[in-house]
Amino acid sequence: MAFKAQALTITDDRGKTITLTKPASRIVSLYGGITDILLSLNLENKLIAWTKQDQALHPKLTFTQVGTHLRPSLETILSLKPDLILQMGKRPHSLLIAQKLEHFGLTVAIFDPQNFTELFQCIHKIGILTQTESKAKKLIQKLKAQLENLQPVPSQKRPTVFFEVRYPNLLGAGKKSFVSEIIFMAGGQNVLNHPKKLVHLNPEVLLKLNPDVYIVQVGPMNPVYHPLANRTFYQDLKAVKKKNIFLVKEEEFSRPGPNTIQAAIKLHNFLKEKRLIPQN
Template identity: 45%
Template sequence: MTDDTGVSVRLDRPATRIIALYGAYSELLLALDARNLLAARTVADAQLPELADLPAVGTHMRPNAELIVAQKPDLVLQLAGRREALLQTEALRKLGVNVLTFEMDSFDKMFGVLEKLGRLTGRERQAAGLIRDWSARLAALRARNAGRKPLRVFYEVRYPNLLAAGQGSIVNEIIAAAGGENVVGDDKKLVRFNEEALIQADPDAYLIQKGPMNPDPQPLTERAHYRDLRAARAGRVLVVDEDRFARPGPRSVEAAEELEKWLHPADEREKQ
């Protein structure tokens, strides 16, 4: 198996002790009914009830190499992109640990990773079935929204020091599948956005993620410069779960389906 950074790993048999350093991998492996293959988890994955009893090996960005090696994994999975995480990855490889890193900033890439996880765990058939199901649900969403003028959407990752979801994120794909259009045109995953640019963009709908990056978001109506936004005036403001919307995985398709219902209520869909 060759990962997205060009590194190859060869296993003599399907992996039986896996450590996922990014929660999306854990959720995908759970969807493959591969809970028994997970040897440890990150601190953040304690929130997943199925993994709460597993030993923790640090965080996604700062995994503890000593704790990882002690678990004797035959495979460690990491997310590509963040320099700090990649430095930790190289340190693990120098200790003889098999590490594969992948990008998952789109549905297509997520499906590609799921197919690879199926091969790595001997669950190719289960992976293919999930990909067929999720692809069909996305196709149904896109068909319903074909020809419809998309609603312009802003996705708040963090406030204050406003941070937005850009084009290079699973959030962007969720918005598009739901019949929306991301007003942030930058191709990065996360984009620093000032209030002047937001006021100029004046989105139809405003999504506020709540989670580790935005733990206690202030209501839009309490922000002096935001009250006159089109979305605020129309009441089109929705607080969403960070893990559900910003972390690619089994819940990403559900997030798109839920967002479509909110952006385009049933009565509006019937009129069209």
């Protein structure tokens, strides 16, 4: 007697029920953090397409490129006949792309983790859809253990941190960004207590905030590092005077995924080296 395979069902971060009749085996990843999760679950053989940025970050792997995270080629994706498309973020443009793909009968799951707890839920759900739930649980346990090894820092002893997303036309990471969660787990406090992910501000406002630490990401959103000491007004910042400037890779800090745990560890170690948090 044949037994019918059990359907694989999750609820994505839109609140939409996603059901597969069998484990996903032809996956298109539209976001680098999603790709990092798939690779961490050893699902290279199930991945058939990714973005141009993924190809640049993983030159030894070759998959069909479908454009960028925000502007993927619908024609290319349709031609590949995927059984699962994974996207991260709920910007209107991302949701519109998902709707167009779903109109053609394709299955799209969207995740939008705002913190590590939600990231771990995302990993677990991808594990369910790919029938690698056991591996997903082991990965989550490993990542949680790494975070738990970070030394807790009392609120009154946390240094203030500013995270530069882009310059010029200064853009900082706000309270609702995943970066803010990384800063907190590392022992710092985001100086931008603004209820948005990304915040535009001018140098005068930054001077008033006067953070203890200034982080600059380098990557597609901020391709060229402009030394802070050479910028007008920036010489007066506490972080610049004390040389508490930390250059980081955009793909580690601004893409929710397994790499963000390493980002928190690296920032924690930087704060320790600079004696900005307790040493034990």
